[in-house]
Amino acid sequence: MKFMIASFLKEKGISYYVLEETLYFQCLFCYQKAEMDYYTSAWHCTKCPENGTMFNLIQTTKDESQPTAEGPKKIYNPKIEIYKIKKLFMLLIKENENTSSEKKLAQLFEKVLDLIEEVNL
Numbered sequence: 327m328k329f330m331i332a333s334f335l336k337e338k339g340i341s342y343y344v345l346e347e348t349l350y351f352q353c354l355f356c357y358q359k360a361e362m363d364y365y366t367s368a369w370h371c372t373k374c375p376e377n378g379t380m381f382n383l384i385q386t387t388k389d390e391s392q393p394t395a396e397g398p399k400k401i402y403n404p405k406i407e408i409y410k411i412k413k414l415f416m417l418l419i420k421e422n423e424n425t426s427s428e429k430k431l432a433q434l435f436e437k438v439l440d441l442i443e444e445v446n447l
């Protein structure tokens with residue numbers, strides 16, 4: 327089931343990410359964040375009243391009259407944001423090498439890494 331869900335979303339160009347047992351994806355109806363149980367495929371939107379399973383999602387994308395997921399918004403993906411934050415910190419530390427800010431930045435980076443680990447993303 328896991329593989330099927332991921333390949334379906336990829337094929338349809340629907341933005342998604344996985345945290346532990348939950349898959350978050352862009353709702354096909356309102357483009358906000360929806361949550362899916364990665365094992366059963368049961369899902370519900372966090373903003374609009376839509377819900378169902380993997381199979382009604384496939385049905386929805388087949389029905390031309392329904393809006394597609396190609397909306398302008400992307401859901402907030404914490405994994406990508408963490409990657410960007412780490413990259414920016416490393417760049418800033420490099421840029422501030424041998425300055426008084428270098429140590430402060432390194433300490434701040436450490437704190438952020440601890441925080442990321444604490445919230446388990």
Ligand SMILES: [Zn+2]
Pocket residue numbers: 353354355356357358360371372373374375376
């Ligand atoms: Zn929705």
